Amino acid sequence: MDQEDRPIRIGALVPLTKPGWVEAGRQLLAGLELAVGEVNDTGGIGGRPVELVVRDTAADPGKAASAVDELAGLGVAALAGEYHSVVARAVAARADAAGLPYLCSSAVLDALTDEPTERVARLAPAQSRGWRVYADFLLAAGHRRIAVATQPSVYWASGTRILREYLDSRGGTVVELDMGAHSPAAVCDELVSNRATALLLLVGIPEPAVPIVQAVRGDQRLAEVLIGAPAGQPEFAGWAASLGDDSAAIPFLRYLPERLTALGARVETALREQLGTTPSFVAFEGHDTITVLADVLRTHGTDRARIAEAWPHVTVDGTRGQIQFSRTPGINVWQWTWPPIQVVDRDPADPSRFRVLHAG
Template sequence: MSTPSSSRPAEQGDGASVLIGALAPLTRPGWTEAGRHLIAGLELAAGEVNDAGGIGGRPLELVVRDTAADPRKAAAAVDELARLGVAAVAGEYHSVAARAAATRADALGVPFLCSSAVLDALTEEPSSGRVARLAPPQSRGWRIYADFLLGAGHRRIAVAAEPSLYWTAGTRVLRDRLTPRGGTVVALGRGALTPEAVCEELARHRATALLLLAGHPEPAVPLVEAVRRDQRLAGVLIGAPAGQPEFATWAASLGERGAAVPFLRYLPGRLGPLGARVGTALRERLAEAPSFVAFEGYDTIAVLAEALRSHGASRAGIAASWPHLAVEGTRGTVRFTRTPGTGVWQWARPPVQVVDRDPAQPHRLRVLHSG
């Protein structure tokens, strides 16, 4: 983790470091495990860039700031990073924080490459073209998740959703995809998402699937435990499209009860040579299996390094590079296309899988569906 002592502009050519601002949720209520994996990927890639000679002989330096999943902290961090002279801002996992960061970076003229947040409306207003994203938009990933539910025979879907722009947008995507195909989506817990209330409503609505659109570990873990204990709900599928079961703390908290909870993961069916090598290095760095978020972090720096090499370290040059890049990442070749109506440059086809933890081996992930 790096904090520079001066505010020298990143454009200067005196051998100073090329500064990249890195945003991640490193404290609660952010999903800190996601933040840790994201930073691990960013740092691994930055180290490899520097081992290979840096950017035109200048070292690449990450300036890490914690968002705690708070939009106000994210925007304030972008202000600080801009004053410090970063060439670009990158990272973030939580969509509401990423949206605030992207909007502020765009207003300040700083390129922002979003690593892992999926909310379709990544900026409050159409971007000027400085904002790009690696993660798939929520509308694509969650439609794939809805198709998985339909294919598995689920038509009556209940959602336990906390108040949030992200969860509201996800519910809308599910409803728009499922309803024309004979499915129904019922929102539970209009008040507090207490485990008892959710179980009662699940039984009353006779839903066959419950989707946890809620934070981890609270209230997701108590909800899983309550539903698993309720004999009336023995056949109900529990799902968590946002990816809560991806992380080791989920298995540690729930054990076998946390298995067979499908979630979205952004990895290909098979990693190529680069992905396999990076996966091994990430496992050593993290002392556990790397999540897809760690790979997203690595790919973020790989893309920015190529932008810096090909278009220079000025902010304008980086922003101009998005449509011209073709970067071999850990999960495929990254090319950006402009998202209509938003101005955001989007990796067109990042891989999307629906996976769960194997009930026989909860530490092993199974691929259930790909899109």
């Protein structure tokens, strides 16, 4: 096969098995695959088809780093994807060391890399941006005594720090409840004793998030307490399936605009048909990832160094707006500044429907 006929390979890293967030991984992969199909249906890149080489990270940083090495050896032009922030950090570090350009689709941890790099770019907003928008929502709703249920993780610790610093400077307080030391019933008691008006779930699903929600919702002392999940757990159908009516009125962060672009509306229809359910913002992130990479490949070719040099020159119409990358203080990678951010919940009158509560 001549070079001109060979597929252009893009490595895709997604969590497809547990303990990864499988539902998010499937949404991300659906967006990636749909966009690749669209590129190939319109002639590929200079007549060459795009081939997505998928590897399951299972939320394991070591497994993901090994996959980067494998994909580099397979000759991929670039890497795409990943949902879990801690895994994306491992991918970014290994990709940078291997000279591979990496467009991170969905991970938000500010410190995606320890040092500045030209090779890594990101579509998702930084955690400090999104979680401050969430804190603004809490303050606007009158919540200043906030409790957070947490588990050990760089991501959860970062979220707690962002919330504490932002709320403390605006007259709020944050009490941290370590779920390694508290049962759901003990969480309820702590909420009462601390006079908290909101509890944020900085924990995994279904355990311990589901039992915590059930305990709080079943405690008459806490009828007025808001439960929130800034990391987006209620976005996915599995949340509603696990909690039923209790899944509603739990605000979370979603990275969608008030209105999708014309491309986004068309993609939403195609994703809904492909997934058999409402596509999440993660699926749109996947589609936008390939849209950006296809544009870069068309204009800069398949050389890895030239792809990495292209990030500051990108101007692409995505599903959620025009995408451009810039340098942002405190962020060591090329960043889309900024994707749209919403605070959303499931409507108590119909938990299958979402309500936009706040935008930032």
